[in-house]
Amino acid sequence: TQLLEQSPQFLSIQEGENLTVYCNSSSVFSSLQWYRQEPGEGPVLLVTVVTGGEVKKLKRLTFQFGDARKDSSLHITAAQPGDTGLYLCAGETGSARQLTFGSGTQLTVLP
Amino acid sequence: DSGVTQTPKHLITATGQRVTLRCSPRSGDLSVYWYQQSLDQGLQFLIQYYNGEERAKGNILERFSAQQFPDLHSELNLSSLELGDSALYFCASSVGGPPGVWTQYFGPGTRLLVL
Numbered sequence: 001t002q003l004l005e006q007s008p009q010f011l012s013i014q015e016g017e018n019l020t021v022y023c024n025s026s027s028v029f030s031s032l033q034w035y036r037q038e039p040g041e042g043p044v045l046l047v048t049v050v051t052g053g054e055v056k057k058l059k060r061l062t063f064q065f066g067d068a069r070k071d072s073s074l075h076i077t078a079a080q081p082g083d084t085g086l087y088l089c090a091g092e093t094g095s096a097r098q099l100t101f102g103s104g105t106q107l108t109v110l111p
Numbered sequence: 112d113s114g115v116t117q118t119p120k121h122l123i124t125a126t127g128q129r130v131t132l133r134c135s136p137r138s139g140d141l142s143v144y145w146y147q148q149s150l151d152q153g154l155q156f157l158i159q160y161y162n163g164e165e166r167a168k169g170n171i172l173e174r175f176s177a178q179q180f181p182d183l184h185s186e187l188n189l190s191s192l193e194l195g196d197s198a199l200y201f202c203a204s205s206v207g208g209p210p211g212v213w214t215q216y217f218g219p220g221t222r223l224l225v226l
Contacts, residue, residue, distance in 0.1 A: 035217075042113065042201050042217030043154070088154060097205075097213055098144070098167045101154040 003027075004091055006102035014110050016078050021087055021105045024071045029091035032065055032072045033099070037086040079109045114138065115204050115218035123224045129190040132221045134202030136183055142166070142207030143185040144215060145177055149198040160185055161207045192225045199223075 004025045013019055023032070031050045035043035047056050049065035049072060056063045060083075062075040072089055086106050090099040114137035124130055136143050145157040147170075156169035160179035171177075174192075179185040189196060199220045205213040 040219070042115075042203070042220050044113070044217070045214055048214070090154075094167065097207075098156050098159060098169060099215065100156065101146075103153045 004089055004100055004102035006087075006089055006105050008105060009103065010106050010108075012108040012110065013079055015080055017109075019076050019079055019107070021074045021076075021089075021107075022071070023073065023089035023102050025091060026070065027091065027093070028069050029093055029100075030069075030097075031092040032069070033090045033092065034063055034072070034074055035088040035090060037088060037104075043088055076107075079107075081109045081111050083107060084109050113216040113218060115202060115216050117200075117202050117218040117221050119221060120219065121222050121224075123226065124192060125226055126192055126194060128192050128225075129188065130192065130223065132187040132189070132200050132202075132223075134185045134187070134204075134218060136185070136202075136204030137216055140204035140206055140216070141183065142205045142213070143179055143183070144203040144205070145171075145185070145187050146201040146203065146217075147198050148201060148220070152198075154201070157187070189223070194225050197223055197225045 033048045034046045037043040047063045052067045052069045054065045060077045064073045086104045088104045089102040116135045118133045141162045144159045148154045157171040159167040177187045201220045203215040203217045205215045
């Protein structure tokens with residue numbers, strides 16, 4: 001069973017602060033995806049990283065895929081209350097492209 | 112709005128009962144995935160169908176079954192329900208097909224409460 005461990009599990013910060021969420025595994029993934037989920041809704045894809053060492057930026061969000069394609073990080077600069085939500089990483093494996101999700105990081109940004 | 116629809120939005124039933132959850136994928140998507148999200152287990156992959164055929168199985172219990180119909184909508188059947196089956200059930204769809212990085216689009220989910 002491939003497991004993805006996310007840390008921290010909960011994060012509460014003030015508006016304007018920076019933060020990093022980590023996603024680690026002992027398994028290699030063909031790609032890794034980051035999702036954000038808001039209460040009562042399904043996860044929404046933020047980014048997909050495919051190549052080891054790849055860095056992608058989405059406005060104030062920076063995503064990095066580890067060189068060995070086993071881990072990833074999400075860095076948010078100058079967090080805003082609108083960034084509040086559950087952040088999930090998911091590793092893609094197998095010919096069926098099934099996703100193994102991490103346990104999630106619940107982020108709360110206080111105004 | 113992801114374009115994936117799920118019905119019903121909420122479902123309350125009793126232990127031992129059977130329910131059916133329905134999912135309509137985005138127009139043009141051939142793959143449908145089912146996930147279960149609970150507080151203690153997180154979001155777990157259950158099963159995937161591609162163009163009517165089962166493609167992959169995850170942590171799906173024998174009491175659960177699914178199918179994808181010719182019009183590509185899918186149903187997840189949950190039987191002999193137990194209290195622990197209470198969870199959010201999500202359907203996702205993607206274009207699917209040959210190996211590639213296919214984005215999965217998630218529906219709004221069905222919240223199942225077993226009493």
